[in-house]
Amino acid sequence: MAAATKGAPARGALLSIKIPRGRGASLGLYIARRILWLIPVLLFVITITFFMAHLAPGSPWDKAGGRQLSASVVANLNLKYGLNQPLWVQYGKYLLNVTHMDFGLSYQYQNQTVMSIILESWPVTAVNGALAFLLIVPLGIGIGVIAALRQNTWVDFVAVGFSTFGASVPNLIIGILLIIVFSVGAYRVTGGNVFLPTGGFGLDQHLILPVITLAVLPIAFIARLTRSSTLDVLRQDYIRTAWAKGLKERLVVMKHVLKNSLIPVVTALGPTFAFLVTGSVIVESVFAIPGIGRTFVTAVQSRDYPLILATTVLFALVVALANLVVDLLYVVIDPRVRLS
Amino acid sequence: MAAPAIALEQIDWENPEQIGLWKDAWQRFRRNPIAVLGLVIIGILVLIALLAPVMVALHLIADPLEQNVANSYASFSLKHPLGTDYLGRDLLSRVMYGARISLSLGILVQVVYLLIGGSIGLLSGYFGGRIDNLFMRFVDVWYAFPDLLFILVVMSILSPSLITLFLALGIVGWVDLARLIRGQTLSIKEKEYVEGARAAGSSPMKIILKHLLPNSLGPIIVSLTFGIPRVIFLEAVLSYLGVGIRPPTPSWGVMLQDGYQAIFSYPHQVFIPAVAIAITMLSFSFIGDGLRDALDPRMRR
């Protein structure tokens, strides 16, 4: 829900970057421009987060380990992290370091670089996200198309009910409810023989509940969109033309209905990545999964600013790249889009 | 939300025939049973939120902060209809007080959105040019970044409390509304009567303000209706993660966090606030969907 109202309308805005005429030749130029546009976006995110963190009242050491550190320790820490330098020097150095992927040391885990923490937790999130994505696309599109083709039947009502529920009930709640039913409930009912784990990460049944929790909202979102766009296409004159030609039903649906109704759905894949990013933060906290989302939350909880900054930038980069890919895909599948 | 924006463009507030359109919208809304269900549930919730302190004063329910460690995790009983939590506090009264926090936060934050989003959208649309460009670039960047993450960062900097939560929620989330009002302002600015007013020497800004509200009321209401569950969700997540409202304040997010600790032994502890959040958010979505359909003239015959 949080990102549902965002994301979607952005596509138009991002596509509006002006490109001279000619499709094929200008595609390279378009990509180049879009990648260049990432630089100010990331710079903006870094700058905002950096200054917010450094201008925040209190020092990052106020809460470290839960007890107050002595003045000399704080002075040492400040020296180690360069916090005794003027703010603009720190900012400059930070930007310089970021250009060669150096995000500094973590406050929380004092002997680890931020980069190593990210490299450790990133694959965990990627596995969950990729599995969720594999569920989202076929299920979301499938539910939406079937609901539209069987409009006003019970299949449609169930699909609409599911997508309303999935789009309105947050994944935090869905995750908790799934644990209550499939972990706690199943454990009690089967006397501890059959149940799904409540947390942790492993390439086994540990994946089931988190991936479902992660996927529900995007599935609902895509199913809703697919249904309404398919209903819209079914009303179009060219579908009547296709029937009038005597095409087989399968051909009408695949070639004429889907080819058109999935165009807006492609644009929804951008917000889907945003959902997965925010979803990972919540799902990994609920299911105690050592991924990047949980890393981000613990960094927030312990004011580990270097880690917060780096994860924030990473999230922004993922979402922005996903949007770029989606826009390119859009240009490829819709011959009417002229990159302008 | 773009659809009603175009839809309501034609509404002329001084024209009685167009007030009829609002009556029409209400008729359509009333014919939508799901939307009416949502409205009824929210009505009940508002009543609960208003009556909770009265009921405590009348000793109909226990005080939500009153601890009794000897009676922790008590099961359902007459004295504690929903049982007690790990500190022996009454769950029913806590969940009722939680409605107070969620609803008031949800609604108050919308007022902040309206103030910030309204003025920025109005200025951006009215002045256009460079200011507008800057705003649109900002919107581009903004949409590229999920707002939950931003709020988490903000909350990591401010120390968690109801006030800082209110602030953090207020400074994000106004962008949609600003975009909407910018669009409306731009389209009104093009209208002849604004030109006419300029020629007649009166302030075009005044004219725009006069026409903006009636023209945009529908989409604004829809946007705010969808904004409320978003805020309720954000409060729950932040409090659940320990960076929102602080215990012992009985918010639904705090209750989720408290109950989650005992999910294996006492699953109802977390189930109660979870269901409260789910029902509230669903109800607001039902109302929002109903309003959007009711205000969308494409549904009109």
Place this chain on the structure above:
Amino acid sequence: MAAPLLRVEDLRTQFFTSRGIVRAVDGVSFHINRGETVAIVGESGSGKTMTAFSILRLVPDPGRIVSGKIMFKDRDVVTMDSEEVREYRGNDVAMIFQDPMTSMNPVTKVGVQIDEAMTAHERFSIKEAAARVIPLLKQVRIPAAEQRVKDYPHQFSGGMRQRAMIAMGLSNEPELLIADEPTTALDVTVQAQIIQLLKTLNREVGAAIILITHNMALVASMCQRVIVMYSGRIVEEGPVDQIFENPQHPYTWSLLRSVPRIDVARAERLVSIRGLPPDLMRLPPGCKFHPRCRFKVERCEREEPPLAEVAPDQEARCWVLMRNVPEEKREETKAAEVSKEAAAELKQADKA
């Protein structure tokens, strides 16, 4: 004369809406001979388009053919199973729609859309079908057809799209082509070209054509026979020259009265008869046209007239018949109509 190509008998097509049943086509019977060009005219809502959709079994939900027969040669389209209907559509009878801008799939190449019309049926092999696309485009006078086959519809102008639609319709050499207001969405010069093209094709290919239109000028220029519809019924039918000379139904008379005064472009607007077409859910008793008729008698309000022969090959559904209306009365009405029309036109101009 040989058996007709198409014989529609007592066709009823109804829409089952939440507000009630809409009788879009209410007991229509007519026939089309091989190679013939027949016009179906009437205002919007008269049931002419739904008659055409019924012939192709394309009636959209919540509509249904309720009763009647549609005999194409010796087969009844109404009782065909879905596979038979599929084979018949586009193969035996093809249709061209009103708006060429929306009638083609925007994301599929024009050539592919013509090609699939053929590969859907068995008349041509896949190879033959592919080889026919460019000649078909040339036949409908699309310049540089070799390059244009690879274009998408948005790269075509409105007139070219309608030509491509006609090529698509003709691709299987159907014996009947239904053109549903093929020119209303196009500008004047293009309209003339499309009509010229349809005329030529009728001559060259020999396909019968049903032209559905508001436009009486088009009817005069291209059709042999005309069927006039009103509120789901045929009110008059006969050879074009005979009906233009001696219309017997007051509705036909009103439609024709405006013809000489107008240029083609404004034809549509000027087919304006006082009052509105009736609500198909609440039809008046008696003759359905009587509330708008200037020549009605008392009987018209009670009893619906039958479609009866009024001259050789000409039938009309009227108790009065125009030949029984004295000349002065007609002139009087014309004058009244003209002044009313002038007022309506002023209003139109005011709006624009």
